[in-house]
Amino acid sequence: MSKDFFEVIAARRTRYSIDNKVSITQARVQEILEIALKNTPTSFNSQGGRLVLLFGEHNQKLWDIVKNTLKAIVPADKFAPTEKKINSFAAGFGAILFFEDQSVVEKLKTQLPTYKDSFEPWAQQSSGMLQYVIWAAFTAEGLGASLQHYNPLIDAEVAKVFNLPKEWRLIAQMPFGNPTAEPFNKVQQPIETRLKVFK
Numbered sequence: 001m002s003k004d005f006f007e008v009i010a011a012r013r014t015r016y017s018i019d020n021k022v023s024i025t026q027a028r029v030q031e032i033l034e035i036a037l038k039n040t041p042t043s044f045n046s047q048g049g050r051l052v053l054l055f056g057e058h059n060q061k062l063w064d065i066v067k068n069t070l071k072a073i074v075p076a077d078k079f080a081p082t083e084k085k086i087n088s089f090a091a092g093f094g095a096i097l098f099f100e101d102q103s104v105v106e107k108l109k110t111q112l113p114t115y116k117d118s119f120e121p122w123a124q125q126s127s128g129m130l131q132y133v134i135w136a137a138f139t140a141e142g143l144g145a146s147l148q149h150y151n152p153l154i155d156a157e158v159a160k161v162f163n164l165p166k167e168w169r170l171i172a173q174m175p176f177g178n179p180t181a182e183p184f185n186k187v188q189q190p191i192e193t194r195l196k197v198f199k
Contacts, residue, residue, distance in 0.1 A: 144179025
């Protein structure tokens, strides 16, 4: 990894404008996902996170699903900006679909009933960590990405098109590729309003 850890954290930003002109290989992207899955913490080491990695025509299929789903519900006179945004995601190198396997969550609820109300939020927290680990790793590799949430609108069609288990619940989508525009300016709130230190 060429960048310092904290430099990567500071550099990780939402990148909506991407294309597929990257120097990274598909194999390296897969390797990043495998490392992230193996090393991102989960409650009780439950390992309920599931990923689907899409390249080429499969990536295009995903964004066609999104576009067609939204076209059916967004007024025609307001659809152009939505379509432009979706097309920018489709122009990227690929996309990741983040899922949580609900059979894992349900098994934990049965095995550890004392914590049954906590397993859903813990699964969401684990998914968030997995998303962040991959996003930061992409930043270190020079890739741009963003986190999208077209679920649950696209859930059924995604599961059908990619033949995914019914227990997998879609959490988020991450289009990624070569960043082609600077990120938006990020206004930071005063740190003293966000951090309390007791010594």
